[in-house]
Amino acid sequence: MLPxxxxxxxxxxxxxxxxxxxxxxxxxxxxxxxxxRKIYQYWQTPVPLKIPTAPTPLTQxxxxxxxxxxxxxxxxxxxxxxxxxxxxxxxxxxxxxxxIRHIRYFxxxxxPEVFLLIQPFKYAAFAMVIGLIGLITRRITVERVRxxxxxxxxxxxxxxxxxxxxxxxxxxxxxxxxxxxVKNFASGLLIFDWANLPTEVHFLxxxxxxxxxxxxxxxxxxxxxxxxxxxxxxNQVDDSRKKRHISSWALKQEQEGQVILNETLGKDK
Amino acid sequence: MADFxxxxxxxxxxxxxxxxxxxxxxxxFKSVEEFQTPLGFPGKKIDNWQEVAISKMGELKSKYRSVQxxxxxxxxxxxxxxxxxxxxxSSDPKNMPVARQDLFRSVYRRHFTFAxxxxxxxxxxxxxxxxxxxxxxxxxxQCSQCRRCSVFCPYGxxxxxxxxxxxxxxxxxGVGQKYCNxxxxxxxxxxxxxxxxxxxxxxxxLDLEEEIEEETGIAVKYPLDVKGAEILLITPSADxxxxxxxxxxxxxxxxFHQDGVSWTMSSYASEGANFGMFIGSYDVxxxxxxxxxxxxxxxxxxxxxxxxxGHAWRVAYSFWNTLSxxxxxxxxxxxxxxxxxxxxxxxxxxxxxxxxxxLIQRGKLExxxxxxxxxxxxxxxxxxxxxxxxxxxxxxxQFILPREVIKAVCNNFVDMERSTIMESTFCCGGGGxxxxxxxxxxxxxxxxxxxxxxxxxxxxxxVDTLVAICAICKSQFSKVLPKFDFxxxxxxxxxxxxxxxIIMDKPQKAVTAEIAETAETAEAK
Ligand code: SF4
Ligand code: SF4
Numbered sequence: 001m002l003p004x005x006x007x008x009x010x011x012x013x014x015x016x017x018x019x020x021x022x023x024x025x026x027x028x029x030x031x032x033x034x035x036x037r038k039i040y041q042y043w044q045t046p047v048p049l050k051i052p053t054a055p056t057p058l059t060q061x062x063x064x065x066x067x068x069x070x071x072x073x074x075x076x077x078x079x080x081x082x083x084x085x086x087x088x089x090x091x092x093x094x095x096x097x098x099x100i101r102h103i104r105y106f107x108x109x110x111x112p113e114v115f116l117l118i119q120p121f122k123y124a125a126f127a128m129v130i131g132l133i134g135l136i137t138r139r140i141t142v143e144r145v146r147x148x149x150x151x152x153x154x155x156x157x158x159x160x161x162x163x164x165x166x167x168x169x170x171x172x173x174x175x176x177x178x179x180x181x182v183k184n185f186a187s188g189l190l191i192f193d194w195a196n197l198p199t200e201v202h203f204l205x206x207x208x209x210x211x212x213x214x215x216x217x218x219x220x221x222x223x224x225x226x227x228x229x230x231x232x233x234x235n236q237v238d239d240s241r242k243k244r245h246i247s248s249w250a251l252k253q254e255q256e257g258q259v260i261l262n263e264t265l266g267k268d269k
Numbered sequence: 270m271a272d273f274x275x276x277x278x279x280x281x282x283x284x285x286x287x288x289x290x291x292x293x294x295x296x297x298f299k300s301v302e303e304f305q306t307p308l309g310f311p312g313k314k315i316d317n318w319q320e321v322a323i324s325k326m327g328e329l330k331s332k333y334r335s336v337q338x339x340x341x342x343x344x345x346x347x348x349x350x351x352x353x354x355x356x357x358x359s360s361d362p363k364n365m366p367v368a369r370q371d372l373f374r375s376v377y378r379r380h381f382t383f384a385x386x387x388x389x390x391x392x393x394x395x396x397x398x399x400x401x402x403x404x405x406x407x408x409x410x411q412c413s414q415c416r417r418c419s420v421f422c423p424y425g426x427x428x429x430x431x432x433x434x435x436x437x438x439x440x441x442x443g444v445g446q447k448y449c450n451x452x453x454x455x456x457x458x459x460x461x462x463x464x465x466x467x468x469x470x471x472x473x474x475l476d477l478e479e480e481i482e483e484e485t486g487i488a489v490k491y492p493l494d495v496k497g498a499e500i501l502l503i504t505p506s507a508d509x510x511x512x513x514x515x516x517x518x519x520x521x522x523x524x525f526h527q528d529g530v531s532w533t534m535s536s537y538a539s540e541g542a543n544f545g546m547f548i549g550s551y552d553v554x555x556x557x558x559x560x561x562x563x564x565x566x567x568x569x570x571x572x573x574x575x576x577x578x579g580h581a582w583r584v585a586y587s588f589w590n591t592l593s594x595x596x597x598x599x600x601x602x603x604x605x606x607x608x609x610x611x612x613x614x615x616x617x618x619x620x621x622x623x624x625x626x627x628l629i630q631r632g633k634l635e636x637x638x639x640x641x642x643x644x645x646x647x648x649x650x651x652x653x654x655x656x657x658x659x660x661x662x663x664x665x666x667q668f669i670l671p672r673e674v675i676k677a678v679c680n681n682f683v684d685m686e687r688s689t690i691m692e693s694t695f696c697c698g699g700g701g702x703x704x705x706x707x708x709x710x711x712x713x714x715x716x717x718x719x720x721x722x723x724x725x726x727x728x729x730x731x732v733d734t735l736v737a738i739c740a741i742c743k744s745q746f747s748k749v750l751p752k753f754d755f756x757x758x759x760x761x762x763x764x765x766x767x768x769x770x771i772i773m774d775k776p777q778k779a780v781t782a783e784i785a786e787t788a789e790t791a792e793a794k
Pocket of ligand 1: 350
């Protein structure tokens with residue numbers, strides 16, 4: 001059994017491919033386990049008080065609308081700073097479109113037709129890169145933002161920028177990679193039918209950083225993605241007078257009478 | 270008071286270049302054993318404070334989702350950096366909301382995250398040492414918990430939540446703030462922040478009745494501890510004494526009188542303000558809130574109403590139902606009794622502005638608006654009312670109702686620049702437990718953005734009256750207005766304007782004596 005296993009690798013996969021295959025699974029595992037743990041942590045941490053920030057929605061539908069505006073349009077950021085909003089939004093929407101376009105590499109076999117709709121968004125990668133350059137420039141040139149930045153804040157942007165640029169280089173210059181090979185490798189990862197990957201440097205850099213990014217999710221500020229959905233100032237309904245809101249620990253404390261209301265009337269009659 | 274320059278008012282509000290360390294200092298006066306012990310905090314900085322502080326941080330982040338999520342989610346986008354009035358007024362970068370949070374976050378990262386444990390330099394993780402604790406104490410007492418930053422953060426990160434958590438950690442290791450903790454001691458033992466006992470309160474109210482009768486010829490009553498009254502009024506104790514607060518109280522009394530409703534205050538719970546919120550302590554906040562529930566039960570009232578006070582209204586509107594079951598849905602015995610007792614036709618608790626607004630809508634009050642014709646009025650949205658509560662149960666009611674009340678009693682009203690009012694309102698500079706003379710420098714600097722917007726309407730519209738519905742705002746403005754060349758008496762209560770314009774045509778009623786009867790007839794009709 002075991003010798004056969006190694007034979008498979010020797011015959012079919014280069015060392016580089018083995019490394020990247022392993023890296024993918026490792027990163028994915030860190031991502032899945034880490035994110036599940038973080039989301040579970042947010043989920044089970046109580047919210048003792050009603051703290052929505054104005055303008056508050058008075059109904060659950062209102063909350064859904066508010067959250068949708070925040071997630072899709074970055075409403076609060078728009079109110080706050082138009083430049084940061086512009087670059088931030090360009091980057092995020094660009095990234096989203098680019099990611100959707102990447103499904104074709106991971107999809108085993110022919111792509112369902114709906115994905116053809118996304119084809120025209122090939123240039124989304126530029127939006128992403130422009131957004132990132134804007135954000136980096138802002139981080140460096142605006143004194144206040146520089147003051148609050150740690151090395152990791154620059155590195156994160158740099159990481160994304162290199163991923164973006166290496167991607168652009170592959171799609172829009174003569175440095176094309178072998179798409180069929182990429183597809184075999186990527187879809188192989190999902191259906192456990194491993195294959196060799198192209199070895200052009202820009203491609204390897206691209207996927208090395210992309211896989212690393214996956215692993216960074218649960219231990220970095222990328223936690224803003226689950227975070228926003230759990231943000232009490234944004235996801236609470238403003239109905240405290242109508243409905244009682246109480247956390248598990250406060251209710252327990254109340255039932256155990258930790259703060260005791262004295263029965264006597266005191267001075268008043 | 271240390272020497273410092275009072276900021277000049279610019280024509281346009283500019284974002285200052287950062288000036289590291291300008292507000293570095295020892296912070297406000299520290300609390301001492303006498304004030305710490307009654308609240309259950311150590312009397313002085315304990316020996317193993319680091320250990321205790323870190324474990325308290327762990328506890329808080331496991332009890333408050335806000336703290337946990339906010340510590341993780343910040344991307345350092347910088348959108349909040351120019352949103353804090355204390356930064357705009359002082360230019361100290363640690364007064365930028367995200368930098369203020371980072372004082373706490375860097376310690377969180379060091380002790381609770383993978384990246385901070387193994388790569389502290391990379392992610393800006395820091396140890397909680399003496400210098401850091403001093404920074405905490407100093408800069409978390411330069412935050413008025415006004416939540417302006419939260420409005421503008423893409424994830425709603427509310428620095429107020431972090432400030433509250435930090436102050437609770439500080440209290441837990443024995444480094445409390447004197448101003449808040451001393452006041453809280455009085456509030457939870459005597460019943461109000463001034464430490465005013467029942468006889469003194471009664472005298473004050475009697476004096477007030479006499480004064481009003483002398484002046485207007487009308488016997489407006491200020492009932493205290495009247496069992497069976499319909500409304501229990503909970504108002505900040507500042508209303509009992511000082512200008513301009515007391516003119517608001519006169520206004521409430523006139524409105525009640527005109528409506529012919531029976532009402533009372535309680536000597537046991539004679540305080541609307543709840544500083545438990547400022548120090549971030551759920552338990553202290555709850556014990557203050559429970560006094561009010563007890564007063565309501567003892568006095569058998571059917572409505573609870575809150576006077577003009579910003580954070581009091583936040584605690585009442587947003588937290589009372591949670592803390593003590595004023596509202597619906599609580600399951601402990603006292604709360605259930607209260608639910609039966611309170612009249613469900615009214616919102617519980619109700620704000621005095623909601624009450625007056627409702628009477629105006631129903632045509633029950635008449636005004637001679639010309640009585641306020643000598644004024645051109647603008648309205649300062651107090652941060653806790655504006656960003657953490659609602660009025661009238663309609664979207665943005667907390668902005669609409671007070672303005673409607675003012676417009677109903679006064680002909681000349683203008684708003685200040687839109688980006689400085691409503692949900693974007695600039696704090697007065699004295700909220701969140703900062704209303705103490707030992708913090709005068711930051712109070713004045715923090716008032717600058719509000720003063721700038723006020724100067725603008727003074728120039729363009731000849732505004733000479735500033736209305737606020739918060740005791741802290743009123744006190745703070747009385748102090749800081751003259752520093753920016755304004756008349757300190759231009760700050761008034763909304764109900765002072767009501768008081769000046771209201772037409773008192775009601776035949777006098779003997780409110781106190783036949784209270785039981787009035788309550789019955791009120792019910793019958
Ligand atoms: S706006 Fe929010 S996410 Fe951006 S730096 Fe400020 S706190 Fe962090
Ligand atoms: S809550 Fe208000 S005072 Fe505190 S950091 Fe935010 S804007 Fe500044």
